[in-house]
Each structure stands twice: as C-alpha cells, then as structure tokens.
Amino acid sequence: MVMTSNVRRSVGRAIVYVLLIIFSLASLLPFYWMVSASLKPNYSVFSFPPQWIPWPLEWSNYPKAMTFVPFLQFFVNTLIIVVSTLIGSLMSNILVGYAFARLEARGKNVLFYIVLSTMMLPYAVLMVPQYAIFSSLGWVNTFLPLIVPSFFGNAFFIFLLRQFFMGIPRDLEDAAAIDGAGLFSTIVRIIIPVSWPAMITVCIFQIQFTWNDFLGPLIYLNKQSMFTLALGLNDFIGQYTGSWNLLMAASTVILLPILLIFYFGQRLFIGGIVMTGLKD
Amino acid sequence: MKGGDGDCYYSRRQVHMANVQTEVMSPVKATRRRRNSLQAKRERLFYILVLPWVIGFLAFTLGPMVYSLYLSFTHWDLFSSPRFIGLGNYAQLSGDPLFWQSLRVTSIYSIVSVPLGLIVSLMLAILLNQKVKGLSVFRTILYLPSVVSGVAVSTVFMWVFNPQFGLLNALLGELGVKGPGWLSDPNWALPSLILMSLWGVGGNMIIFLAGLQNIPVSLLEAASLDGATLWRRFWSVTIPILSPSILFNLVLSIINQFQTFTQAYVMTNGGPLHSTLFYVYYLFENAFQYLNMGYAAALGWILFIIILVLTMIVLATSKKWVFYQGE
Numbered sequence: 001m002v003m004t005s006n007v008r009r010s011v012g013r014a015i016v017y018v019l020l021i022i023f024s025l026a027s028l029l030p031f032y033w034m035v036s037a038s039l040k041p042n043y044s045v046f047s048f049p050p051q052w053i054p055w056p057l058e059w060s061n062y063p064k065a066m067t068f069v070p071f072l073q074f075f076v077n078t079l080i081i082v083v084s085t086l087i088g089s090l091m092s093n094i095l096v097g098y099a100f101a102r103l104e105a106r107g108k109n110v111l112f113y114i115v116l117s118t119m120m121l122p123y124a125v126l127m128v129p130q131y132a133i134f135s136s137l138g139w140v141n142t143f144l145p146l147i148v149p150s151f152f153g154n155a156f157f158i159f160l161l162r163q164f165f166m167g168i169p170r171d172l173e174d175a176a177a178i179d180g181a182g183l184f185s186t187i188v189r190i191i192i193p194v195s196w197p198a199m200i201t202v203c204i205f206q207i208q209f210t211w212n213d214f215l216g217p218l219i220y221l222n223k224q225s226m227f228t229l230a231l232g233l234n235d236f237i238g239q240y241t242g243s244w245n246l247l248m249a250a251s252t253v254i255l256l257p258i259l260l261i262f263y264f265g266q267r268l269f270i271g272g273i274v275m276t277g278l279k280d
Numbered sequence: 281m282k283g284g285d286g287d288c289y290y291s292r293r294q295v296h297m298a299n300v301q302t303e304v305m306s307p308v309k310a311t312r313r314r315r316n317s318l319q320a321k322r323e324r325l326f327y328i329l330v331l332p333w334v335i336g337f338l339a340f341t342l343g344p345m346v347y348s349l350y351l352s353f354t355h356w357d358l359f360s361s362p363r364f365i366g367l368g369n370y371a372q373l374s375g376d377p378l379f380w381q382s383l384r385v386t387s388i389y390s391i392v393s394v395p396l397g398l399i400v401s402l403m404l405a406i407l408l409n410q411k412v413k414g415l416s417v418f419r420t421i422l423y424l425p426s427v428v429s430g431v432a433v434s435t436v437f438m439w440v441f442n443p444q445f446g447l448l449n450a451l452l453g454e455l456g457v458k459g460p461g462w463l464s465d466p467n468w469a470l471p472s473l474i475l476m477s478l479w480g481v482g483g484n485m486i487i488f489l490a491g492l493q494n495i496p497v498s499l500l501e502a503a504s505l506d507g508a509t510l511w512r513r514f515w516s517v518t519i520p521i522l523s524p525s526i527l528f529n530l531v532l533s534i535i536n537q538f539q540t541f542t543q544a545y546v547m548t549n550g551g552p553l554h555s556t557l558f559y560v561y562y563l564f565e566n567a568f569q570y571l572n573m574g575y576a577a578a579l580g581w582i583l584f585i586i587i588l589v590l591t592m593i594v595l596a597t598s599k600k601w602v603f604y605q606g607e
Binding site for chain 1: 323335337343345351421424442447532538542560573
C-alpha cells in the first residue's frame, strides 16, 4: 500500500517535470532561434536543412546591425521617453493611489469605479481624437504625446498601489501624524519606504510598456531622428528584408534590456503582483 | 471589489453628523465643529491628490471620447474642417466588406485565442503550484516571453514562421513533416498569429498562480479524504476558488485581443488576402493612411461598444459562476 502510493507519487512528479520541461522549451526556443540566427554569417542563415548550432560565430553582425541605422539615436530617444514616463507615472499614481487607499471623501467610491472602468476602454476609440488634439497643440513629432499623459495617472497602477497601501498597518502613519507630520511627509517618509515592492512592480510595468509601445510612436513620430527603438526596428525590416541575421541581432539588442530588468526585479515583481493581485 | 469604507478614518455617518450644526455652541458641538473642519480638510486633501487623475481623465479620455463621437458623424481629412454628414459613416460601414472582414478576423482570433490562452495559462499555473524542486527557475522561464512584446517579438516570430528556414518548419522537418507556409498562406496566417499569442500567456499564468496559492490545503485534503478523485477535486474545489481570477483574466484577455495591432502591421500588413485584417489595423489604415478621420472615429466607437457589451455580458453571467471565498 505504502509502496504503491510512493510509486504513484513519483510517477506524478515525473509527469510534472516532463510537462514543465516541454513548456520551458517552447518558451525558450524562439529566443534561441533569434540569438542563433544573430550569430550566423549570411550564407548559413539560408542553409537547408537549418543549422541548429551556429558555427563559426559571426559576432560582427552586432556592430553591423547597430551602424546601418542610427540605433544609438533611437536608444537615446527611447530612454528619454522611458525615464520621463517613469517619473510621471510614479508621482501621479502614488498620490492618487494613496488618496483612494487612505482618505475618505464624498464621491470617492463612484470616482474609484470610474477609474477602474477606464481600464476597459480601448485605445482605438481615443486614437483619432487624441491625435486631433495633440496635433492642434503642435505636439506631432515631439515626445510630448507619449510622455505627458503619464503624469495624470493610470487606472491599473492606481489600483495596484491602492491595494498595496491598504495592506500597510495604519499605526505607522498614526504615529507620524501624532508627531505632527503632514500628509506629504507621511507619504515620503512612511509610505514610500515600505512600499518599494509595489513601486518596483509599477516601474517594471511602465518601462516594459513604454519600451515595447509601437502604436503610439508610430502615430506621433514620423521623423527618423525622433524614432524609438521599436519604430527603428520596424523601419529596418522594410530596408533589409531577408537579412535575418542582422534583424535578429537588432531584435536581441532591443529585447535584452527588458529581459535583464525583469530578471533582476522578478522576485519583487512577481511578489508585488501576488501580494496586490486580487485580494480585495 | 469592496469599497473599503470601514477602513477609513471617518465613516460616512460621522461626516453626516458633523454636517448638522446648530447656532448655539456647546463644548460637544465645538468638538464636532473641529472634527468637521478636520474632515473637510481630509476631503479637500483627497480631491487635491486625485486632481491629476481627474484632469487627465477629462483631457485625455472623456473629452476625446465625446469629441470622437462628434467626429464619427463627420467627414474629415485632418486638413479642412470637419463636415457634418449625420449617420453617413455608419451607413458606409454597414456596406463596407473590409469592415466586416476585419470584424470577422478579430472575432475569430479572440474567440479562439482567449479560451485557449486561459486553458494553457491555467495548466502552467497548476504545474507551477506542484511541490517539486527548481520551481522558481521554471517560473522565470515560463514568464519570460510575456515580458517582451511589440515589434521585436513580431520580427522574431516572422523568422520562427519562415516557411523554409524558420524554427517551426525545421522542427516539423526533423519529424518528417512538411510544414505549411504559415504567414504567407491565407489559410494559415491567422492560426499562426493565434499560436504566437499563446507564447505570451505568462501574465494570466501569474494571476492564476496567485489564486491557486490562496486555496487552503486543508480543503483539498478534506476532499481527498472524502474520496474525491483528482479530476473531481479540480472541478469542485480548484475551479470555484479560482473563479475570480478566471473572471479577471477573461475580461482583460477579451479587451486585449480585440485590440491586436502590432502583429498585423509588422508581420502581415493585414494579408495575405486580408486574412489577418485586424480591426484596429483597419482603423489605423483609415485614420493615418487614407486620412478618413471621421470614418476611423466611427470604427473606434463601434469597437468601444462591442467591448463594452462583451464585458457587460461576461460580468452579468459571472454572478452565476464566480464564487468569492467568505461569502
């Protein structure tokens, strides 16, 4: 009896491992296919049957891909937008999230439902009118349409931070209030230091969103000197159709920073989602 | 979601009491007035803090929504001023075969990829919830694809789907199967993009994993002692407890899949033979390539209404199948 249940348990465990390994391979193979193509010389990209392990390694694909188009310029442009939206997003969402978590006012619940309902709004319905508004302000071919909205809060981040703030014991703030601390100093000195898992989660999501965003830059930026990395890569596809090794080198360079940020932030990041997730 | 009234410094009743004032001040009333002013101050603070969001909502969401509704009744090429044409755009839409094609493509894509994505992500979450060694490594690997998206991923998948030299047909070739033309074949292009969407289910997976970790072990053990099979425990314990996460993922997946754009723009240009003409891609074409701004605004409003109705239907039925613990 004991034996059979042990056998059954180890068979079950083996099945779990086999499935996990199969799915992990499916996750990783496209990345592998990208990196391996990025290191192949032109002739072996198009060898048939395809070469699974690239040899010799053609490292020069990387500098080549980076110099054919002004990638450094695109990188700087993307970085300007990322850093600006990060600042805007943190400032606005912390304040709004705190207000919904801790302060009481008439109309608060109605307002909160409006905040949540904006999550369901498709960007497509705002695309045309926002373009009309921003273009009448002369903001086309500037970074402003991509940056300014982040200073006014985002429903998902407000929800996430509110959930996190509500889980912080109130005693800390009460003690600060007795010491005569005002609201802003309470937020800066008490709330922010204990909420950094949530802050990092917001940062990673915001970086990820801005870095990967394509539709926004596509609509607003049409001078090459203003391009983001995503736009630059799209342009690159058009110009070098078939140069898969260079395209894959460029893709690798664009994906790497996001993968690294996720890798180093993941414990906090996944923890942040699990903690704030769907508790309420 | 609950409002969390009970957690707040001052309950509604106190606000109400503090608002009732009389002329003569007794010591008690003086305290009340002080509390009243404190409450007013708190309320003012609330509105100061949420002001950025309110301004942003009016300027970047509500305002544009109303403006777009107006634009949908006009003919507008961006340069001359909008000309009112009543329901003209909507009438034109109903006879536009490409509009119906884009609706069809987007619906098929969503109807297949949403449930498939939920099933795969739930399966992955259940695997990651087993007690085996090396879980955090597997969790990282399985989540990795959903960190990336956009043009770079589309480029990589163009290469993965390459009929002659791509990953998929190389794998199939090893098995002795001659793979299809994927993106270049009108019958396979949409299924290819559905397959690709499964690569990015990591976000749903994490939400499910968080939900699974909320299931009390005692509950599953009790069911097991009562003789419930694995299958039975899955349907009678796991699924009901997970139902709020299922609802959350379902609603967000529908909203996201209906807005698919980048893959169509970068990988297929809506083709071949309009087989991947996604709704938002068609909207974008109308707005920024043909400069039919009024027509595009009408397309936007129809998408908004479709998503609204679908969300309402899901939320309305959810009362029947979503269970909240502690209720």
